[in-house]
Amino acid sequence: xxxxxxxxxxxxxxxxxxxxxxxxxxxxxxxxxxxxxxxxxxxxxxxxxxxxxxxxxxxxxxxxxxxxxxxxxxxxxxxxxxxxxxxxxxxxxxxxxxxxxxxxxxxxxxxxxxxxxxxxxxxxxxxxxxxxxxxxxxxxxxxxxxxxxxxxxxxxxxxxxxxxxxxxxxxxxxxxxxxxxxxxxxxxxxxxxxxxxxxxxxxxxxxxxxxxxxxxxxxxxxxxxxxxxxxxxxxxxxxxxxxxxxxxxxxxxx
Numbered sequence: 001x002x003x004x005x006x007x008x009x010x011x012x013x014x015x016x017x018x019x020x021x022x023x024x025x026x027x028x029x030x031x032x033x034x035x036x037x038x039x040x041x042x043x044x045x046x047x048x049x050x051x052x053x054x055x056x057x058x059x060x061x062x063x064x065x066x067x068x069x070x071x072x073x074x075x076x077x078x079x080x081x082x083x084x085x086x087x088x089x090x091x092x093x094x095x096x097x098x099x100x101x102x103x104x105x106x107x108x109x110x111x112x113x114x115x116x117x118x119x120x121x122x123x124x125x126x127x128x129x130x131x132x133x134x135x136x137x138x139x140x141x142x143x144x145x146x147x148x149x150x151x152x153x154x155x156x157x158x159x160x161x162x163x164x165x166x167x168x169x170x171x172x173x174x175x176x177x178x179x180x181x182x183x184x185x186x187x188x189x190x191x192x193x194x195x196x197x198x199x200x201x202x203x204x205x206x207x208x209x210x211x212x213x214x215x216x217x218x219x220x221x222x223x224x225x226x227x228x229x230x231x232x233x234x235x236x237x238x239x240x241x242x243x244x245x246x247x248x249x250x251x252x253x254x
Contacts, residue, residue: 001063002026009065022067027186033062041074044081047100048088048138052081057145081144088138093127097138109135113198114190119231125201126239130167132198133187159185168212171199171219197232204236213240 005024013020025031034051038044043053050058082100089097096107105111109131112120120128128135139145151157158164160181173181175192182188190198196219203212219225220233 026063039076044077049103057148059148087141091141130202200232200236204239208240
C-alpha cells in the first residue's frame with residue numbers, strides 16, 4: 001500500500017507546475033489515522049475504537065498520503081452506527097475495554113503480543129489462549145464485518161502456511177528460520193524473543209504432551225535463552241504439569 005501511495009504522490013506531482021512535498025504512511029509512523037479517516041468522512045469510530053464503514057466493516061487497512069496541497073473537504077462521519085450492540089466489548093478475552101470507545105492497551109492481546117517487549121502479566125496469560133500474534137476477536141464478532149470481502153491481493157494472503165500450522169513447529173524455529181519465514185511480514189515487529197515468549201504462553205495454554213514439555217525444557221536449557229523467555233517457559237511448564245490447559249495447539253497468527 002505504501003508503494004502505491006507513493007506512486008499516487010508522484011502521479012499528482014506530474015500534473016502540477018509547482019513542487020509537491022508528500023509522504024505516504026501505512027501503519028509506519030505515529031499518525032492518528034482513525035480520527036483523520038473519520039474526519040475525512042470514511043466512516044465512524046466503533047465501540048472497539050476501530051474505524052467502521054457500512055461496506056467493509058473494519059476489515060481494511062488505512063493508508064495516508066500527506067501532501068502540501070489544499071484539497072476539497074469531505075464532511076466527517078460523526079454519527080456512530082453501533083446502536084446498542086456490545087459484541088466487541090463482551091467477547092474480549094482480557095476485558096481490555098473498560099467502557100465503550102475506550103481501549104486499555106495494557107490488557108489488549110494485540111499490544112501484548114506485538115508491541116510490548118517485556119513480561120506479559122501473569123493474570124493475562126491464561127486469557128491469551130493460543131494467540132501468538134495479535135487478536136481480532138472484537139472484529140470477528142462485529143456485525144458490520146459480515147459485509148466484508150476477502151482481498152484478492154496476493155500480498156495479503158497467508159505465507160508459509162502460517163494460517164494452518166501447529167505451535168510446536170513454530171516454537172522450534174531458530175532465529176534464522178523466523179527471519180526467513182517472516183520476511184516482508186508484520187510478524188517481524190514482535191522480534192524473535194517476543195515471538196518465542198508468545199509461543200511459550202500459548203504452549204502453556206495447550207493440552208500439552210511429552211513433545212511440548214520436552215521442547216520447552218530443551219529451550220529453557222539453551223545458553224541463549226533470555227531471562228524474559230525463561231520466565232514464560234517456566235510459567236508454561238507449571239501450567240502443563242500443575243495446571244490445566246485451555247486450548248489446543250493450533251496457532252492463530254494474524
